[in-house]
Amino acid sequence: xxxxxVSHLTFCxxxxxxxxxxxxxxxxxxxxxxxxxxxxxxxKTTFLNLLLGKYEYKGKIxxxxxxxxxxxxxxxxxxxxxxxxxxxxxxPDYELWMIxxxxxxxxxxxxxxxxxxYTLSSGEQVKVxxxxxxxxxxxxxxxxxxxxxLDQESRDVIHEYLKKKKGFLLxxxxxxxxxxxVDHILVLNRANIEVFQGNFDTWWENKRRQDxxxxxxxEKLKKDIRRLKEAARQTRIWGDKVEATKxxxxxxxxxxxxxxxxxxxxxxxxxxxxRKNLERRQNAEIEKKSNLLKNLECPQELKxxxxxxxxxxxxxxxxxCFGYGKKRILDGFPMKILNGERISLEGxxxxxxxxxxxxxxxxxxxxxxxxxxxxxxxxSYVPQDTSFLQGFLSDYAKExxxxxxxxxxxxxxxxFERVQFxxxxxxxxxxxxxxxxxxxxxxxxxxxxxxxxxxxxIDVFSRMQIEELILKxxxxxxxxxxxxxxxxxxxxKHIVMD
Numbered sequence: 331x332x333x334x335x336v337s338h339l340t341f342c343x344x345x346x347x348x349x350x351x352x353x354x355x356x357x358x359x360x361x362x363x364x365x366x367x368x369x370x371x372x373x374k375t376t377f378l379n380l381l382l383g384k385y386e387y388k389g390k391i392x393x394x395x396x397x398x399x400x401x402x403x404x405x406x407x408x409x410x411x412x413x414x415x416x417x418x419x420x421x422p423d424y425e426l427w428m429i430x431x432x433x434x435x436x437x438x439x440x441x442x443x444x445x446x447x448y449t450l451s452s453g454e455q456v457k458v459x460x461x462x463x464x465x466x467x468x469x470x471x472x473x474x475x476x477x478x479x480l481d482q483e484s485r486d487v488i489h490e491y492l493k494k495k496k497g498f499l500l501x502x503x504x505x506x507x508x509x510x511x512v513d514h515i516l517v518l519n520r521a522n523i524e525v526f527q528g529n530f531d532t533w534w535e536n537k538r539r540q541d542x543x544x545x546x547x548x549e550k551l552k553k554d555i556r557r558l559k560e561a562a563r564q565t566r567i568w569g570d571k572v573e574a575t576k577x578x579x580x581x582x583x584x585x586x587x588x589x590x591x592x593x594x595x596x597x598x599x600x601x602x603x604x605r606k607n608l609e610r611r612q613n614a615e616i617e618k619k620s621n622l623l624k625n626l627e628c629p630q631e632l633k634x635x636x637x638x639x640x641x642x643x644x645x646x647x648x649x650x651c652f653g654y655g656k657k658r659i660l661d662g663f664p665m666k667i668l669n670g671e672r673i674s675l676e677g678x679x680x681x682x683x684x685x686x687x688x689x690x691x692x693x694x695x696x697x698x699x700x701x702x703x704x705x706x707x708x709x710s711y712v713p714q715d716t717s718f719l720q721g722f723l724s725d726y727a728k729e730x731x732x733x734x735x736x737x738x739x740x741x742x743x744x745x746f747e748r749v750q751f752x753x754x755x756x757x758x759x760x761x762x763x764x765x766x767x768x769x770x771x772x773x774x775x776x777x778x779x780x781x782x783x784x785x786x787x788i789d790v791f792s793r794m795q796i797e798e799l800i801l802k803x804x805x806x807x808x809x810x811x812x813x814x815x816x817x818x819x820x821x822x823k824h825i826v827m828d
Contacts, residue, residue, distance in 0.1 A: 332394035334358040334381070334470065339389035341380060348749065350376055353389075354523050358516070360395045360470040363492075364499045365508045365530060368518025369745050370761030370789045374501050377518070378472045393470070395497075398463050400473040401456075404447065413450065414443040417462055425465060432461035435494070437487050451679055453484035460488070464495060471498040477507065478786050479714075481678040482812050503790050505530050505815050530790075630743040632772060632795055636805035639777040641704040642669050644806065645690055650699035652685055659685050662699070665825060667778065672800065672807045674817040677827030683810045684714060686827075687782050690808070710776035714783045714810075716763035720756040723766070732773040740769040744792050761787035768796070781809040785816060 339354040350373040358364060368374050380387055381397055408416045417424055430440045436457040442450065443458075450458065456476055463471050477485045485504075492500070492511040499516065502508055508515070508530035515526045515533040526533045645667035652660040659682040667673060675683045688694040689701060691711045719726070723741070727734040738751065744765045750758070755766060764787050771779060785793055793816060800807065800820045811817060817824070 332360045334360060334393040334395070335391070337390040337392075339380070339387060339391065341376070341385065341387040351380075351387075351523075355389075356516075356523055356525050358499070358525065359514075360393075360497050362514045363496050363512045364514045364516055365512035366499055366501045366516045366518070367503070367508070367530070367790060369520075369791060370765065370787065371747075371750070371759045372518050374518060375474055375759070378474060378499070378501065381472060395468055395470045398466065398469045398471050400463055400471060400476055401459055402463070409448040410446060412444055413447045413458055416447045417443070417458075421462060421466070424462065428465035429461050432465050433457065436461060436491050453480050453679055456480060456484070456488065460491070469497070473498055474501045475503070475787065476500070477502065477504060477812070479679075479783070480812065481681075482676060482814070483678055485812055503785070503788060503793065504813060505790060505793075506813075630795075631802075632740060632743055632799040634772050634799055634803040634805055635775045636779070636803055637708060637775050637777045639669055639704055639707060643667075643702075644669060644704045644707055644778055645808075646700075646702035647686070647689070648700045648702070650686075650689060650696045650701070652682070652689065652694065652696050660696070663827070667806065667808055669777075670804060670806055672805075672820055672822040673809070674822040674824050675808065675810050675827065676824055681827045683827060684782055687711070687780050687808070687810065691780060704777075707778060708774075708776045709778045709780055710771045710774040712767045712771045712779075712781040712784050714786070716760065716767065719758070719763050719766060720754060722754065723751055726755065726766070726770070730770055730773075732770060737769055737773050740772050741765065744769060744795070745789075759787070761789060764788055765792065772799075777806060779805050779807045779809075781807065781811070783810050783812070785811055785813050 335357050337355050339351050340349055341351045342349045366374055366377075376385075378399065379385055381391060381393070382399055402420065404416060404420070408419055411419065414426075417429070429443070433440055433442070438454065438457050438461075442454060447455070447458075460476070463469070477488055480488070485507075489507055489510060492498075492507070500507070500512060510529070512529055513527070515528065515530065517524045517526060517533065526536065528536075643666060645665070647663060647665040650660050650663045651658070659680075663682070663686065665686070675686060677683055685694060689696055690703075691709060723738065724734055727737045741751075742748075746762070746765065750762065755763065758766070764784065768781075768784055768788075771781070785796070788796075793813070797816060797819045807820075807822075809822075
């Protein structure tokens with residue numbers, strides 16, 4: 331058992347005027363199965379890079395175990411090599427038998443090592459990387475969203491694999507993965523970083539109770555502050571009146587009697603002392619109040635503007651065939667979308683889920699079969715890829731012909747800080763880019779919303795917001811998403827592609 335000690339860590343990017351981390355201190359154990367959560371753009375990936383020594387920072391980070399990162403970089407030249415040769419080039423001290431052992435736990439045959447790395451599917455590449463990294467002893471593994479873009483089958487295998495492992499830090503927004511595979515949570519809060527023992531549900535229930543307590547305490551202190559403020563004001567008025575009589579204002583008898591003037595002076599002093607005591611108590615209550623609600627998450631309600639089409643049948647795919655080159659992707663695929671349906675399109679990577687979405691949105695033309703679309707049907711589409719986003723949000727809103735003020739308001743509700751509005755979108759985190767696409771879609775009035783893996787990189791708080799949005803407005807929705815909890819919570823119909 332060894333420790334990772336973070337002491338007084340402060341960091342900001344060059345040219346930035348706001349710190350991402352400021353005077354942060356905590357300790358981690360390298361035997362933990364650690365989940366790392368926080369809002370998009372708050373510094374999770376940055377923190378992993380700081381642990382790996384990629385940036386200069388103030389403070390101290392000490393680790394007695396070696397740290398490894400997932401995914402590890404593979405150059406274009408190494409991708410062309412057989413997988414075993416790629417591994418040897420990057421990790422010359424590898425142990426083949428240990429890698430084969432890990433591959434078997436990941437339900438993969440060792441023959442994959444003798445295929446060119448670039449020919450492996452995304453799921454196979456993830457499994458190879460995990461098998462290599464977990465085969466290395468005395469390492470603490472830093473994993474940045476290992477299940478993104480993977481189909482449900484691959485996610486389930488990795489899920490079961492990680493349940494049996496320890497000694498890792500896992501950045502993920504998959505609540506099911508965080509519930510089953512971690513025993514501690516590292517939380518990047520709004521005001522600090524906390525370490526919590528337990529899985530996601532345990533942490534979430536504790537946070538809800540803490541937030542409820544702080545809200546209650548905050549209301550109580552607000553009432554106490556108002557009461558003390560009024561008492562201090564009234565005491566000051568009384569004290570001023572008594573002080574005025576001491577010097578003869580309002581009554582001649584005090585001018586003629588020295589003893590009475592002394593009595594009035596003492597009474598005035600006590601009044602002023604009481605006022606000061608009340609103000610001190612008021613300041614103490616204000617100080618207590620200032621320490622509350624710093625980490626409160628208050629997800630604001632999102633809005634959607636779905637349209638209702640007069641036709642019941644919106645989309646009908648009949649015997650659709652499509653392929654890329656010689657590879658047949660769709661072979662007689664049928665599907666209907668009715669008004670008000672929420673459909674989750676599921677299947678393994680490469681089975682044609684995104685292809686179906688692109689055919690419906692007419693980005694691709696089927697080789698055969700028929701596509702029926704109800705007349706005047708308006709579709710709002712969120713693509714899987716975010717790499718095309720660049721430039722400023724205001725220009726993007728004009729390009730998409732959406733109301734800029736509404737667009738910005740929705741982004742604020744998705745936890746965008748105002749400073750982000752002044753940045754080029756190419757500098758956003760992947761989660762922030764995905765939120766831009768979702769906010770744009772929410773601004774669009776449509777009969778049918780088509781979202782391709784909308785939750786990739788999206789933080790858990792925003793996922794809950796989007797779930798509540800769909801349940802409230804009940805849009806007609808076709809989506810591809812591997813978060814099982816999301817599909818279950820919104821009551822989606824499942825179509826599994828073979």
